[in-house]
Amino acid sequence: MSEVFNFCAGPAMLPTPVMAKAQHEFLNWQGTGSSVMELSHRSGIYIAMAEKAEADLRELMSIPDNYKVLFCHGGGRGQFSAVPLNLLPTGQTADYIVDGSWSKAAAAEAKNFGDINVINITKEDNGNISVLNPTEWPISPNAAYVHYCPNETVNGIEINEIPETNGVPLVADMSSTILSHEVDVSKFGLIYAGAQKNIGPSGLTIVIVREDLLGHAQIATPCIMNYKLAADNDSMYNTPPTYAWYLAGLVFQWLKDLGGVKAIAKINQTKAALLYQAIDDSDFYQNTIDTKYRSKMNIPFWLKDESLNDKFLSESEAAGLTALKGHRIVGGMRASIYNAMPIEGVQALVDFMQQFEKRNR
């Protein structure tokens, strides 16, 4: 089979060396004669692996010591509930910045658990989309926390500047941007991310939380969503997603070997610039997001002649460029180019787009 480049938004492609290593040790992990997925999460050998994965993530993101790293179940949407349950005491309000479909969904879910102040920051002018600069966000000074999504996976909007919240804990859904570029973790109260884009397979969610925010959960918080319980039990209050945790560990090691987040950020910048340049150089394709807020991970683009969409998708698929169909909310195409997507994959897409344009002008 010739090489396939998978542009799926998630579950997304994983680094080939990671998959090869997982395959190699699948049936007999570290000489145990068992697969890692068959071992107790309480066995010494598993715990050593789990601790190394956490230590590697801490190193990759320079996570300060006063933050806990939790390996949770439930995906991004699980955190849409867990965040208000843990951080929003009865009688208080949380601000939710909405810049696309995932932050909108997070706000809608949070409303089940408390008083939510929705702040819409998207602006549309003649089909062109932008967002309000973070310095202009009308954040409430006494909010329990401010939630935002720095990279909107569906809409292709990325906010690079970390908002100043003047002491209000900042909560970020980094599902589709974590580990793609350096961030100063100390600016955040809590960061969460579903694993299935830049971390590993689905089934695992990473939560990075400042210690002083633990211990204030609403009484009705289910035990498996309680951050304090998770922290006090090293994310093993119940059986964690053991295989996903192991695979995440392999991805962290791969990223470290590559030179860490700083190194991958440069590659990500190059990949995104290559694709945006191809879109902008052509009047056949377009991307309508303000250039300052264009995502480097999820790049939506539209054919000006939408009647060619099906043809584009079937021919790109046949060329080994898979999962390019845009999200149903926004239509068009979307290329998700997370850490594991090599530059050759983006180049192959650009070449295909240019040839397709020539054939269909």
Ligand code: PMP
């Ligand atoms: N937040 C963001 C930014 C996402 O991209 C996604 C999934 N694509 C989610 C939340 C929801 O994640 P899950 O499907 O793991 O619940």
